[in-house]
Amino acid sequence: MKLESVKENASNEWYLLQDSRDPVIYVGTATCGRSAGALGVIEALQKDDDINNSRIIETGCLGLCYAEPIIMIKKTGRPLLAFGKVNPRVAARLVRDYLNEDKINNDFVLGTVGEERINGVGKLFDLPVLKPQVRRILNNCGFIDPENIYHYIANSGYSGLQKTLELKPDEIIGHVKVAGLRGRGGAGFPTWKKWKTARDEANKQPAANNESPAFIICNADEGDPGAFMNRSLLEGDPHSVLEGMLIAGYTIGASRGYIYCRAEYPLALSRLKTALDQMRELNLLGENILGTDFSFDIRIKEGAGAFVCGEETALIASIEGKRGAPVPRPPFPAEVGLWEKPTVINNVETFANVALLLKHGADWFTEYGTEKSRGTKTFSLAGKIKYPGLIEVPLGITLKEIIFDIGGGPSDGKKFKAVQTGGPSGGCLSSDMLDLPVDYDSLVQAGSIMGSGGLVVMDEDTCMVDVARYFLEFTQKESCGKCVPCRLGTKAMLDILSKITQGKGEEKDLNFLKETGAAVQKGSLCGLGKTAPNPVLSTFRYFENEYTQHVKENKCSGKTCKEMISYYVLEENCTGCTVCKRMCPQEAIIGESKEVHKIIEEVCIKCNICHEYCKYDAIEVN
Amino acid sequence: MPDDLKQIIHRHWGERSELISILQKIQEQYGYLPPEAMQETASYLKIPDTAVFAVATFYSQFRFEPRGEKLIRVCLGTACHVRGADRFLANLKKELGIEEGETTPDGKYTLESVACIGCCALSPVLTLNEEVIANITSPKIRKMLIKK
Numbered sequence: 001m002k003l004e005s006v007k008e009n010a011s012n013e014w015y016l017l018q019d020s021r022d023p024v025i026y027v028g029t030a031t032c033g034r035s036a037g038a039l040g041v042i043e044a045l046q047k048d049d050d051i052n053n054s055r056i057i058e059t060g061c062l063g064l065c066y067a068e069p070i071i072m073i074k075k076t077g078r079p080l081l082a083f084g085k086v087n088p089r090v091a092a093r094l095v096r097d098y099l100n101e102d103k104i105n106n107d108f109v110l111g112t113v114g115e116e117r118i119n120g121v122g123k124l125f126d127l128p129v130l131k132p133q134v135r136r137i138l139n140n141c142g143f144i145d146p147e148n149i150y151h152y153i154a155n156s157g158y159s160g161l162q163k164t165l166e167l168k169p170d171e172i173i174g175h176v177k178v179a180g181l182r183g184r185g186g187a188g189f190p191t192w193k194k195w196k197t198a199r200d201e202a203n204k205q206p207a208a209n210n211e212s213p214a215f216i217i218c219n220a221d222e223g224d225p226g227a228f229m230n231r232s233l234l235e236g237d238p239h240s241v242l243e244g245m246l247i248a249g250y251t252i253g254a255s256r257g258y259i260y261c262r263a264e265y266p267l268a269l270s271r272l273k274t275a276l277d278q279m280r281e282l283n284l285l286g287e288n289i290l291g292t293d294f295s296f297d298i299r300i301k302e303g304a305g306a307f308v309c310g311e312e313t314a315l316i317a318s319i320e321g322k323r324g325a326p327v328p329r330p331p332f333p334a335e336v337g338l339w340e341k342p343t344v345i346n347n348v349e350t351f352a353n354v355a356l357l358l359k360h361g362a363d364w365f366t367e368y369g370t371e372k373s374r375g376t377k378t379f380s381l382a383g384k385i386k387y388p389g390l391i392e393v394p395l396g397i398t399l400k401e402i403i404f405d406i407g408g409g410p411s412d413g414k415k416f417k418a419v420q421t422g423g424p425s426g427g428c429l430s431s432d433m434l435d436l437p438v439d440y441d442s443l444v445q446a447g448s449i450m451g452s453g454g455l456v457v458m459d460e461d462t463c464m465v466d467v468a469r470y471f472l473e474f475t476q477k478e479s480c481g482k483c484v485p486c487r488l489g490t491k492a493m494l495d496i497l498s499k500i501t502q503g504k505g506e507e508k509d510l511n512f513l514k515e516t517g518a519a520v521q522k523g524s525l526c527g528l529g530k531t532a533p534n535p536v537l538s539t540f541r542y543f544e545n546e547y548t549q550h551v552k553e554n555k556c557s558g559k560t561c562k563e564m565i566s567y568y569v570l571e572e573n574c575t576g577c578t579v580c581k582r583m584c585p586q587e588a589i590i591g592e593s594k595e596v597h598k599i600i601e602e603v604c605i606k607c608n609i610c611h612e613y614c615k616y617d618a619i620e621v622n
Numbered sequence: 623m624p625d626d627l628k629q630i631i632h633r634h635w636g637e638r639s640e641l642i643s644i645l646q647k648i649q650e651q652y653g654y655l656p657p658e659a660m661q662e663t664a665s666y667l668k669i670p671d672t673a674v675f676a677v678a679t680f681y682s683q684f685r686f687e688p689r690g691e692k693l694i695r696v697c698l699g700t701a702c703h704v705r706g707a708d709r710f711l712a713n714l715k716k717e718l719g720i721e722e723g724e725t726t727p728d729g730k731y732t733l734e735s736v737a738c739i740g741c742c743a744l745s746p747v748l749t750l751n752e753e754v755i756a757n758i759t760s761p762k763i764r765k766m767l768i769k770k
């Protein structure tokens with residue numbers, strides 16, 4: 001089958017939808033949409049007799065997670081109109097009012113998409129969260145049905161592959177090189193180099209029938225806690241990633257690819273399965289793809305909950321059915337990888353970039369970014385931030401623009417303290433670093449890393465020593481135990497950090513942390529150990545005062561470490577409503593109805609339940 | 623050994639690389655890995671029992687005890703952590719009277735933690751069986767325990 005005939009079917013279906021006489025309602029049903037109640041919204045819409053002539057299309061995530069569930073409505077003669085924070089109770093009425101009377105509820109409307117306007121509603125992409133963004137990788141997310149391959153194809157999907165199939169592998173590698181694409185999985189390694197090595201090695205393989213001389217692996221393990229870029233992309237536009245894998249396979253001469261996706265992402269896994277089935281039907285996968293000599297198949301491998309399996313050599317071991325323990329490099333997987341064959345491992349977003357850059361060309365790709373960090377990058381914004389979500393921005397943008405202009409700054413009017421980048425291998429940067437351009441090299445210089453793009457914002461109520469302890473607990477637990485510096489070093493650091501957060505720290509502990517950190521960095525076998533001390537060392541660099549406060553003054557200014565805080569009732573606010581008293585699991589609160597209550601400090605376990613239940617802001621922490 | 627268990631295992635080709643997915647299929651069906659299932663897997667793949675145990679114990683997804691009717695998994699990822707996840711876990715432990723990884727004596731709840739489910743924008747979160755519960759608070763958790 002040729003792509004042209006598929007394209008025709010695809011555009012027919014797509015334009016029928018665009019010009020549909022019946023209204024179309026797009027509902028974001030990615031994981032974030034669902035957990036905010038999107039499926040309930042769909043149910044409510046389907047039940048309503050007035051609007052059940054509308055078509056409902058489930059899409060991925062627009063990235064405005066704070067506004068989920070989001071629905072977008074299209075009716076004839078009107079632009080696409082987006083509503084946010086919809087719930088099952090209001091959904092049907094919102095839609096009915098708009099469809100029947102053009103009535104737009106301002107409490108829910110987000111904006112219009114496209115050039116046309118309606119009733120003075122602003123454009124969706126003029127919202128402060130969207131305006132500074134450059135959406136290339138995320139272009140389809142939220143606007144197409146990820147479970148319908150025609151939607152992808154109608155939006156010029158697989159045309160990057162089509163172009164690729166007319167090029168020689170060296171030409172493709174040349175394009176990737178000129179574009180300057182660097183891996184989006186963390187280390188920022190030049191993609192073309194990896195591909196070239198693998199291609200050269202694959203050419204040396206003895207010809208064996210039926211066996212692939214090389215392999216492609218898509219790393220969708222996304223192990224960094226607090227990061228969800230890859231999940232969102234796989235749920236919103238899986239074909240963009242799979243197209244990149246095909247291009248890589250063709251380039252290095254592989255006929256088999258694997259996508260290693262973590263089990264914690266069931267929806268991404270199921271949308272991937274659907275995508276692969278649809279590709280097979282259209283001969284975009286399998287033998288003689290699109291009538292060429294190129295044959296390629298992709299299988300899904302589900303991770304089993306081990307962070308270290310995001311590391312490429314551990315990931316390979318895991319696909320082979322073994323414990324996910326890393327092995328020393330060199331040889332690199334591009335030389336000796338899966339089943340000892342040359343293997344290209346790239347991140348989800350790297351593959352999506354590949355598909356775009358082959359479609360549009362290297363010049364297009366380099367329109368954004370800096371000299372050494374080209375293109376755009378997706379970031380997930382979470383933690384104590386007003387507008388958490390998924391964004392895409394040109395590399396080189398400052399942290400301030402991301403966190404304040406797009407993310408709206410810390411939530412609840414609190415003061416910004418730090419942003420964590422790069423997950424457990426990264427670091428925490430302070431407000432002094434807000435003008436830092438976000439590119440691979442600047443972040444390393446600042447003591448962190450770009451990582452895969454997870455940004456977790458922390459406000460004045462976060463304790464940085466506790467954050468360092470948190471990450472060490474994580475890496476210590478996830479250390480595969482194979483090498484001594486990582487296994488014992490992270491344990492020793494964790495013990496000291498726990499001691500400090502429990503108020504038992506001594507001054508000499510601080511030096512011990514620095515020295516052990518340096519030793520673990522130097523001596524560990526794989527990236528997990530080598531980078532595990534980063535969260536500690538970076539918090540030392542920017543927040544040393546917090547460490548000394550803990551050790552010398554027994555004080556936790558982030559009001560987090562239990563041994564250093566106490567809960568009490570603010571008398572002027574307490575109405576004696578007795579709710580806290582009833583909810584306290586320790587019976588640590590006393591006081592009669594309508595009289596000021598009191599917390600008995602010796603009994604209080606600082607579970608925070610009273611604070612959450614109090615409606616009068618009468619519970620304080622100090 | 624139940625027939626369907628054998629079926630799950632024997633549906634595979636018998637290649638070593640299928641080990642993890644076989645174990646995943648078994649756990650999907652039974653909620654945990656019964657010892658005899660792991661032995662059968664070993665003999666089907668022609669590898670020693672210990673090789674299967676070594677792999678199964680490496681990955682945190684696998685459980686070796688039956689799980690309760692409701693599986694509660696509290697996310698301890700970074701975004702959830704800075705929003706107080708460990709307190710919610712501690713409170714749940716106290717409320718249910720069990721430690722992480724344990725099941726209540728009546729078999730109703732199993733309590734676990736998870737490293738991140740990618741729903742960080744709506745943190746803190748937990749999952750109740752397949753359902754993600756976002757922006758959790760103590761009152762929300764209380765309602766969840768009363769309702770279900």
Ligand SMILES: Cc1cc2nc3c(=O)[nH]c(=O)nc-3n(C[C@H](O)[C@H](O)[C@H](O)COP(=O)(O)O)c2cc1C
Pocket residue numbers: 182183184185186187188189191219220221222223224307308309310311312313345346347348350452526527528
């Ligand atoms: C402990 C550890 C965990 C990692 N986790 C991931 C991950 O979850 N996703 C990812 O793409 N890369 C991860 N990496 C990086 C991979 O080893 C590898 O560099 C990357 O997948 C290469 O893809 P890229 O060149 O496209 O960035 C991890 C590395 C280490 C050391």
Ligand code: FES
Pocket residue numbers: 225226227697698699700701702703737738739740741742743745746747
């Ligand atoms: S940190 Fe909890 S869902 Fe990601």
